[in-house]
Amino acid sequence: MGLTHFECTRCGDHLPADSPQNTCPKDGGVLYARYDLALIRSKARKHELKHRLASIWRYAEVLPDAKPVSLGEGFTPMLPSREYPNVYVKDEGLNPTGSFKARGMSVAVTMAKHYGLKKLAAPSAGNAGGALAAYAAAAGLEAHIFMPKDVPIANRMECDYHGAHVTLVDGLISDCGRMVAERKDKQGWFDVSTLKEPFRVEGKKTMGYEVAEQLGWRLPQGIIYPTGGGVGLIGMWKAFDEMEQLGWIGPERPRMVTVQASGCAPIVKAWQEEKSTSEMWIDAETFAAGLRVPKAYGDYLILDILRRSGGTAVSAADDEIVEAVRHWASIEGVLAAPEGAASLVAYQKLRASGFFNAEDTVVLFNTGSAYKYLDRMEGKGRTVRPELPASRNIGGIIGPY
Numbered sequence: 302m303g304l305t306h307f308e309c310t311r312c313g314d315h316l317p318a319d320s321p322q323n324t325c326p327k328d329g330g331v332l333y334a335r336y337d338l339a340l341i342r343s344k345a346r347k348h349e350l351k352h353r354l355a356s357i358w359r360y361a362e363v364l365p366d367a368k369p370v371s372l373g374e375g376f377t378p379m380l381p382s383r384e385y386p387n388v389y390v391k392d393e394g395l396n397p398t399g400s401f402k403a404r405g406m407s408v409a410v411t412m413a414k415h416y417g418l419k420k421l422a423a424p425s426a427g428n429a430g431g432a433l434a435a436y437a438a439a440a441g442l443e444a445h446i447f448m449p450k451d452v453p454i455a456n457r458m459e460c461d462y463h464g465a466h467v468t469l470v471d472g473l474i475s476d477c478g479r480m481v482a483e484r485k486d487k488q489g490w491f492d493v494s495t496l497k498e499p500f501r502v503e504g505k506k507t508m509g510y511e512v513a514e515q516l517g518w519r520l521p522q523g524i525i526y527p528t529g530g531g532v533g534l535i536g537m538w539k540a541f542d543e544m545e546q547l548g549w550i551g552p553e554r555p556r557m558v559t560v561q562a563s564g565c566a567p568i569v570k571a572w573q574e575e576k577s578t579s580e581m582w583i584d585a586e587t588f589a590a591g592l593r594v595p596k597a598y599g600d601y602l603i604l605d606i607l608r609r610s611g612g613t614a615v616s617a618a619d620d621e622i623v624e625a626v627r628h629w630a631s632i633e634g635v636l637a638a639p640e641g642a643a644s645l646v647a648y649q650k651l652r653a654s655g656f657f658n659a660e661d662t663v664v665l666f667n668t669g670s671a672y673k674y675l676d677r678m679e680g681k682g683r684t685v686r687p688e689l690p691a692s693r694n695i696g697g698i699i700g701p702y
């Protein structure tokens with residue numbers, strides 16, 4: 302069973318899966334891992350899944366057959382909203398390294414180890430770097446990470462503690478990506494950049510399997526996903542197609558919604574202009590660091606999914622995002638990453654516009670934990686900063702009284 306080959310998403314060419322691959326050698330297209338789904342269909346039963354491990358690896362039949370490098374990623378809670386009866390918050394902040402990036406890196410690093418690769422490299426807006434560093438450490442592989450120098454401090458620190466080689470770059474993730482590309486051959490690095498190897502999509506597609514399983518094998522009417530490079534959205538869409546071929550769901554699909562920050566919204570712009578690819582966003586700026594991706598390598602895939610699903614693309618301004626972080630924290634008890642809270646902004650806008658109504662089941666992805674952004678968030682969105690209690694020494698006991 303399992304993985305049979307890679308297929309180019311542009312020209313449809315097949316490549317063997319017994320050696321590591323990046324992108325299509327002919328046209329640079331993103332490669333998808335393909336499986337013998339007919340064979341899997343004849344053997345795998347979705348209802349047997351409930352007895353399995355609470356991790357992405359419960360979907361072993363539709364993942365590559367290799368010894369997993371796992372830190373317990375996936376199978377995150379699907380929380381019913383306290384505010385909107387038909388809304389769920391899929392809380393990816395509970396993953397190892399505090400974001401959904403763990404899913405993709407678990408599978409990418411598993412396969413790198415399986416192929417015998419030793420040195421991995423990636424540009425990152427922050428969280429992907431942290432996840433790569435952790436999984437590479439667990440696998441005993443070298444990680445070389447290029448990040449903008451102003452990433453949240455947690456991202457720098459986790460990479461450092463996990464023993465990764467970090468280069469801080471005076472620029473954006475696109476500049477970091479160029480630096481990896483320039484150096485990788487000379488250094489003998491395998492490039493695990495977003496969509497430049499096939500397995501991060503495989504890890505992230507498990508979010509699609511989980512949405513279906515956790516909703517009792519029914520898909521919601523909508524999914525809102527904070528989109529930078531777009532792998533989460535692309536992965537889930539791939540999962541839905543696989544599940545239909547496995548007979549696990551029917552032809553129904555959610556309306557897929559991309560949310561981006563107003564300060565970096567290349568997909569929203571391309572969507573509004575009805576283009577099939579995006580243009581590089583100039584002067585990208587937002588405090589939702591993971592959304593500061595001026596040009597997504599898989600933009601053609603993202604825009605195609607939005608179109609085919611009857612979805613849309615929405616932007617959220619930083620001050621709206623800040624307010625949404627506070628709102629979710631106070632109403633839902635979820636302290637979300639700014640990227641995740643952008644989903645709430647998008648939902649509010651799409652309810653106001655009538656795109657979604659109160660009866661629609663909609664899943665909002667909180668893609669990460671706010672704990673990774675404390676340096677960015679302190680004092681944001683309120684006029685008065687909380688009074689810190691002064692400590693006083695009372696009879697040898699130091700207390701904040």
Ligand SMILES: Cc1ncc(COP(=O)(O)O)c(C=O)c1O
Nearest residue numbers: 428529530531532591640668669
């Ligand atoms: C918390 C968070 N949410 C969303 C994203 C965007 O993810 P993707 O690049 O898969 O679209 C990122 C990327 O860094 C992130 O860190």
Ligand SMILES: [Zn+2]
Nearest residue numbers: 309312325330
């Ligand atoms: Zn191709």
